[in-house]
Amino acid sequence: MPGNKSKTVDNRQLQHIFELWSAMKKQLLYYLLVCFSSALVAQSSGWVFFTDKQHSALPDTYFDDYAKARKDRLAIAYPAASDLPVSDFYLSSVVRVADTVWGASRWLNAAAITATPAQWAEIARLPFVKETFLQSTGTHLTHRAQEWPPLSDSDSVLLAYQTRRLGVRHWQQAGITGKGVRVGVVDGGFKGVDVHPSFAHLREEGRILATYDFLRQDSSVYGYSSHGTAVLSCIAGRYGDSMLIGVAPEVEVVLARTEYGIRENIQEELAWIQAIEWMDRFGVSIINASLGYTNKRYFQEEMDGRTSPIVRAANQAVQKGILIVNSSGNEGDGSWGTLGTPADGDSVLTVGATNPYTDIATSFSSPGPTADRRLKPNVTAPGIVVGATPKGMGETAGTSFSSPLVAGFAACLLQSRPALTPIALLRAVEEAGHLYPYYDYHHGYGVPIASKALGRHTVDTSSFIIQPSGEYININVNEAYLPERDDEDRLLSPPKHLYYHIADTDGNLRQYRVIAAVEEEAYFIEKEQLQPGDILRVHFEGVTKTYTAP
Amino acid sequence: MKKLATLFVLICLFAFVAPAQTVLLDVDKVDTTYSKFGPNRKHFVHLYFSYGLIFGKNNEGAKTRVPGSNDFKIGLRYKYKISELLSLGVEANYGNHTFDFRQEEGKVIVDTTLHDEEEIIMHYLEPTLFLRFNIGERGNSIGRFIDFGAGLPIRLVASHFTQNELPTGEVQTVTTSRLSYVQSYYAHAFARIGFNNLAFFYQYRFTDFFTNAVDYPALPAMTMGIQLGIH
Numbered sequence: 001m002p003g004n005k006s007k008t009v010d011n012r013q014l015q016h017i018f019e020l021w022s023a024m025k026k027q028l029l030y031y032l033l034v035c036f037s038s039a040l041v042a043q044s045s046g047w048v049f050f051t052d053k054q055h056s057a058l059p060d061t062y063f064d065d066y067a068k069a070r071k072d073r074l075a076i077a078y079p080a081a082s083d084l085p086v087s088d089f090y091l092s093s094v095v096r097v098a099d100t101v102w103g104a105s106r107w108l109n110a111a112a113i114t115a116t117p118a119q120w121a122e123i124a125r126l127p128f129v130k131e132t133f134l135q136s137t138g139t140h141l142t143h144r145a146q147e148w149p150p151l152s153d154s155d156s157v158l159l160a161y162q163t164r165r166l167g168v169r170h171w172q173q174a175g176i177t178g179k180g181v182r183v184g185v186v187d188g189g190f191k192g193v194d195v196h197p198s199f200a201h202l203r204e205e206g207r208i209l210a211t212y213d214f215l216r217q218d219s220s221v222y223g224y225s226s227h228g229t230a231v232l233s234c235i236a237g238r239y240g241d242s243m244l245i246g247v248a249p250e251v252e253v254v255l256a257r258t259e260y261g262i263r264e265n266i267q268e269e270l271a272w273i274q275a276i277e278w279m280d281r282f283g284v285s286i287i288n289a290s291l292g293y294t295n296k297r298y299f300q301e302e303m304d305g306r307t308s309p310i311v312r313a314a315n316q317a318v319q320k321g322i323l324i325v326n327s328s329g330n331e332g333d334g335s336w337g338t339l340g341t342p343a344d345g346d347s348v349l350t351v352g353a354t355n356p357y358t359d360i361a362t363s364f365s366s367p368g369p370t371a372d373r374r375l376k377p378n379v380t381a382p383g384i385v386v387g388a389t390p391k392g393m394g395e396t397a398g399t400s401f402s403s404p405l406v407a408g409f410a411a412c413l414l415q416s417r418p419a420l421t422p423i424a425l426l427r428a429v430e431e432a433g434h435l436y437p438y439y440d441y442h443h444g445y446g447v448p449i450a451s452k453a454l455g456r457h458t459v460d461t462s463s464f465i466i467q468p469s470g471e472y473i474n475i476n477v478n479e480a481y482l483p484e485r486d487d488e489d490r491l492l493s494p495p496k497h498l499y500y501h502i503a504d505t506d507g508n509l510r511q512y513r514v515i516a517a518v519e520e521e522a523y524f525i526e527k528e529q530l531q532p533g534d535i536l537r538v539h540f541e542g543v544t545k546t547y548t549a550p
Numbered sequence: 551m552k553k554l555a556t557l558f559v560l561i562c563l564f565a566f567v568a569p570a571q572t573v574l575l576d577v578d579k580v581d582t583t584y585s586k587f588g589p590n591r592k593h594f595v596h597l598y599f600s601y602g603l604i605f606g607k608n609n610e611g612a613k614t615r616v617p618g619s620n621d622f623k624i625g626l627r628y629k630y631k632i633s634e635l636l637s638l639g640v641e642a643n644y645g646n647h648t649f650d651f652r653q654e655e656g657k658v659i660v661d662t663t664l665h666d667e668e669e670i671i672m673h674y675l676e677p678t679l680f681l682r683f684n685i686g687e688r689g690n691s692i693g694r695f696i697d698f699g700a701g702l703p704i705r706l707v708a709s710h711f712t713q714n715e716l717p718t719g720e721v722q723t724v725t726t727s728r729l730s731y732v733q734s735y736y737a738h739a740f741a742r743i744g745f746n747n748l749a750f751f752y753q754y755r756f757t758d759f760f761t762n763a764v765d766y767p768a769l770p771a772m773t774m775g776i777q778l779g780i781h
Contacts, residue, residue, distance in 0.1 A: 045687075190656065294689070295691050298690070299584070336690075362576055369580070441576070508580070509580050511580070512575075513576050514573070515573055516572035516573075516574055
């Protein structure tokens with residue numbers, strides 16, 4: 001019988017197992033030993049934060065004259081304690097213990113190192129070490145790979161749209177082009193910027209002030225990735241004599257390479273922080289960073305604006321008079337599902353992407369809120385654009401390109417109102433959002449538009465009404481704002497968007513929607529959806545109205 | 551952030567006649583509670599593929615060939631995180647274990663007849679248990695790891711396959727199933743070292759492949775290859 005046979009085999013098998021185990025265990029144990037020993041000596045990268053700076057000093061020439069003037073204008077004291085370099089004694093003490101010290105950040109008063117667990121433990125015991133922060137690696141340039149075709153008719157339309165959507169015409173009419181404002185760009189490389197015709201005006205007028213590759217420690221950044229090429233073009237690039245790629249063609253720029261692209265390690269985050277510290281020396285007022293760190297290094301609950309070293313540095317930038325403009329990320333339709341860091345910083349201007357064909361958020365644009373429920377993104381801008389490539393021009397997509405469009409917008413705003421502090425500038429960009437004061441976690445305050453920033457924007461408050469009636473709250477749209485129809489009742493023009501959200505008493509959103517308004521009775525909401533004190537906020541054609549639940 | 555119901559409805563508006571409520575973007579619940587499921591959360595489940603080459607001591611009469619001798623499996627892996635350093639996991643796999651025999655004088659498996667091609671293939675279902683040691687800090691990702699575990703492939707079907715070219719030029723293949731001389735299961739231990747989706751594994755079979763009803767020489771017991779996690 002099969003059962004009996006199996007039993008016999010089992011007993012003999014067991015004996016055989018032990019015999020074979022004896023024969024192969026030496027080999028297997030050797031393998032296990034190799035694996036274990038590699039685990040035991042495995043190195044981890046991270047940050048060492050120091051208690052103070054001892055007696056370090058700063059040479060008077062550290063900041064250039066433009067930077068000093070900017071700090072004077074914004075009443076920022078310099079040199080501040082955070083401008084002083086990290087103590088040489090502290091650094092050399094860490095060097096003696098750690099395997100590798102990648103470098104230091106004066107703003108964070110910290111060093112980035114790689115060390116074994118035993119070395120980390122020894123470093124943590126040093127009397128001048130305030131905190132250690134171990135982390136893994138992994139970053140995303142927030143660019144979605146896409147074929148970049150040569151500029152076609154449809155690309156021409158798209159190119160014209162991306163600046164028109166931000167109302168560049170109004171900036172131009174006011175003579176505002178970003179002139180006199182210094183903008184920093186940190187990215188993975190700026191391949192072709194030194195020869196591409198879209199940047200000829202920057203090169204010929206000496207408005208590329210400085211470049212530095214913080215990964216290779218040299219001044220050339222015109223190789224490696226072309227991501228920064230497209231990003232820079234969306235700030236200050238031109239196409240031909242008459243078309244703009246970005247809204248601020250006359251800014252002065254400082255370029256830094258801080259991202260490897262494929263290879264990821266702690267040097268990148270250190271390079272990013274060192275780059276913005278370096279840009280402060282040139283009086284940079286705005287820095288665009290089209291990158292973010294997500295699941296490889298962090299958890300979603302750590303997107304709280306205070307956990308990652310990079311967001312701590314971004315928050316410090318504000319105290320130095322610098323506004324960081326950061327893409328929200330392309331994780332809207334990914335497993336991460338929310339924004340990365342430093343987009344979670346409360347003093348970072350976080351930019352999401354809209355689809356130019358629908359004018360609502362793209363599915364890939366990372367939505368907010370932050371883990372501590374703050375509003376993010378702050379604003380949005382077109383995320384499918386035409387930008388400069390090393391070989392010409394092409395369509396590309398990602399919040400990477402929404403961010404520089406807004407960075408250019410912020411530069412124009414700063415030119416028009418130079419006394420703005422970074423936080424005031426951030427608020428001014430938000431207030432220029434086409435939805436402001438309405439907001440949601442996909443659009444923030446909407447796409448900033450120049451006419452609003454310049455106070456030239458007029459709205460018709462009769463475009464819609466909120467009308468509570470019985471069990472419902474009706475939203476009725478003025479007939480003049482409805483799309484035209486033909487005799488067969490087909491729509492002849494695209495309907496306008498009606499936005500609504502339901503917010504609790506703290507302003508946190510419970511629900512939000514975007515509706516295509518095609519009838520006078522555009523939408524209705526059941527009153528039972530609202531809790532006492534909840535605010536129903538509705539936006540249509542530049543007008544925001546509210547209803548508070550009793 | 552977790553949104554239980556986030557739905558984009560981008561539709562062709564002109565296709566609808568008089569739709570009073572065409573919703574273009576709908577987020578009907580916003581919360582900031584986070585899942586317990588994920589690559590570095592408490593629970594994680596994912597699909598994986600594994601391919602390895604079988605090698606080791608080639609006993610007289612039972613010499614095999616590489617890469618014809620190989621092991622392929624597809625499986626579902628569940629990982630339970632105990633701490634940042636340690637996880638416990640189980641897997642359920644379907645696989646096939648193929649021995650490709652050299653056709654030379656002295657061959658005794660399954661007999662002394664020489665063929666153009668000769669293989670024994672065992673299709674199996676396999677439960678495994680493993681312990682995972684993670685190395686280094688990471689976010690919600692698998693990161694670097696070393697696994698130690700054991701598996702018990704249970705035979706579904708075992709077949710003996712031969713192929714010969716006849717004098718007429720025809721190719722004749724013969725497949726014999728229900729092989730009484732192949733064990734109904736075997737056991738193996740394994741170690742894996744990996745990073746995120748990719749792992750390299752070493753596996754050692756420490757039970758006989760053939761039953762004691764036959765006196766065949768032992769077959770190579772080691773498998774080495776790669777595994778690709780789908781997540």
